[in-house]
Amino acid sequence: MKTEKSLRLYKKAVSLMPGGVNSPVRAFKAVGGNPLFIARAKGSKIYDVDGNQYIDYVLSWGPLILGHAHPQVVRALKKAVENGTSYGAPTPLEIELATLVKKAFPSIEKLRMVNSGTEATMSAIRLARGFTKRNKVIKFEGCYHGHVDGLLVSAGSGGATFGVPDSLGVPLSYISETIILPFNDTATFKSTVKKHWKDIACVIVEPVVGNMGCILPREDFLEVLRRETDKYGIVLIFDEVMTGFRVSFGGAQQFYRIKPDLTCLGKVIGGGLPVGAYGGKKEIMSLVAPEGRVYQAGTLSGNPIAMTAGIETLKILSRPETYKELESKMNHLEEGLKDAAFRAAVNVKFYRAGTIFCTYFTDKEVVDAKTAKNSDTEKFKRFFMGMLQKGVYIAPSQFEAGFISLAHTDSDIEKTVRVAYKTFKEL
Numbered sequence: 061m062k063t064e065k066s067l068r069l070y071k072k073a074v075s076l077m078p079g080g081v082n083s084p085v086r087a088f089k090a091v092g093g094n095p096l097f098i099a100r101a102k103g104s105k106i107y108d109v110d111g112n113q114y115i116d117y118v119l120s121w122g123p124l125i126l127g128h129a130h131p132q133v134v135r136a137l138k139k140a141v142e143n144g145t146s147y148g149a150p151t152p153l154e155i156e157l158a159t160l161v162k163k164a165f166p167s168i169e170k171l172r173m174v175n176s177g178t179e180a181t182m183s184a185i186r187l188a189r190g191f192t193k194r195n196k197v198i199k200f201e202g203c204y205h206g207h208v209d210g211l212l213v214s215a216g217s218g219g220a221t222f223g224v225p226d227s228l229g230v231p232l233s234y235i236s237e238t239i240i241l242p243f244n245d246t247a248t249f250k251s252t253v254k255k256h257w258k259d260i261a262c263v264i265v266e267p268v269v270g271n272m273g274c275i276l277p278r279e280d281f282l283e284v285l286r287r288e289t290d291k292y293g294i295v296l297i298f299d300e301v302m303t304g305f306r307v308s309f310g311g312a313q314q315f316y317r318i319k320p321d322l323t324c325l326g327k328v329i330g331g332g333l334p335v336g337a338y339g340g341k342k343e344i345m346s347l348v349a350p351e352g353r354v355y356q357a358g359t360l361s362g363n364p365i366a367m368t369a370g371i372e373t374l375k376i377l378s379r380p381e382t383y384k385e386l387e388s389k390m391n392h393l394e395e396g397l398k399d400a401a402f403r404a405a406v407n408v409k410f411y412r413a414g415t416i417f418c419t420y421f422t423d424k425e426v427v428d429a430k431t432a433k434n435s436d437t438e439k440f441k442r443f444f445m446g447m448l449q450k451g452v453y454i455a456p457s458q459f460e461a462g463f464i465s466l467a468h469t470d471s472d473i474e475k476t477v478r479v480a481y482k483t484f485k486e487l
């Protein structure tokens with residue numbers, strides 16, 4: 061595998077940008093080595109500047125559920141660009157995408173388009189605070205909701221704790237408004253809410269956690285969140301930036317049959333362009349400016365190019381056969397990877413929700429942030445490098461999820477399984 065050009069570019073990039081990248085995990089810090097610079101992508105493959113080809117399971121961290129450069133999306137984008145890239149005024153396209161999103165998510169009665177997942181969660185929290193006139197937010201340990209100041213915080217030791225910021229530049233006073241609880245722990249959740257409900261504006265949760273690998277909610281976890289928040293007038297926010305259109309067409313809320321008050325979306329709804337959205341109950345959304353007094357705005361929000369990519373993506377996802385096809389591809393990959401690990405006698409736990417998956421190097425069940433840390437990250441590093449060198453690109457961190465797309469073929473999956481078997485054997 062030649063990587064001279066990537067290395068040369070990386071050295072140049074480091075002199076221009078912090079860590080040589082515009083988003084931290086891209087820098088390969090968790091796995092060592094230098095990041096690959098990508099020249100182009102098509103379908104299930106990405107190609108780096110040295111001409112290496114990889115089967116891609118990162119898919120721009122989730123959005124490209126149709127695969128890269130899907131012909132229908134590309135055609136529509138070319139046409140849209142000819143009409144101008146942004147007007148800062150309403151367009152019919154915003155109505156079209158909003159309608160498609162609403163169809164998939166019946167809990168969303170009204171929504172607002174933004175430009176990223178971070179903007180969606182940040183705005184949803186402001187809205188929940190405005191609606192309830194309370195300040196505190198409950199989040200769960202290991203859930204990532206974008207780089208929102210008050211959410212860049214990890215848990216202290218167990219139980220209901222007030223944490224410390226994960227990042228410099230986040231005032232302790234902001235963090236003091238965030239309560240961090242362990243994921244999947246209904247008892248701690250119930251007792252915390254009972255004690256602090258008068259101050260709690262909202263609970264924000266990744267209904268399936270994709271930001272510490274892939275962690276599924278226990279049977280009654282989401283149900284308890286719904287019941288308790290209802291009881292105390294707390295706004296329940298599902299952050300479906302990653303799970304939306306991936307756990308199922310209607311996200312984790314459709315799969316688990318729980319209706320949150322607000323939902324945050326991103327990734328897939330932009331079809332590979334920068335889009336986020338937040339939406340939910342009419343009575344809450346009506347508080348957003350200009351209807352109400354919760355301010356939130358964006359120069360490029362709802363711009364016609366991003367809307368076009370989202371519309372074409374959701375149109376294809378709306379076809380009845382699409383999710384059957386995705387499911388069958390994912391089953392194929394899941395069975396293959398589990399079997400490869402078994403034959404190579406490597407202890408792994410494989411989790412999967414719709415088209416999101418993760419392989420942990422542990423023999424213990426992973427149910428929360430603490431148990432995720434049981435995974436042998438040294439082994440993961442070697443696994444990552446082994447897969448990469450043999451032409452399979454997975455996320456460069458144990459605590460990131462993998463994604464599959466409609467463009468992944470049987471032969472891609474079979475090659476992935478062969479490569480995984482070889483790599484497992486080398487561990």
Ligand code: PMP
Pocket residue numbers: 121175176177178179181204205206207266270271299300301302326327336
């Ligand atoms: N929420 C979740 C669940 C996410 O996975 C992410 C991004 N990985 C975000 C929010 C933030 O989205 P963005 O990177 O578009 O700001």
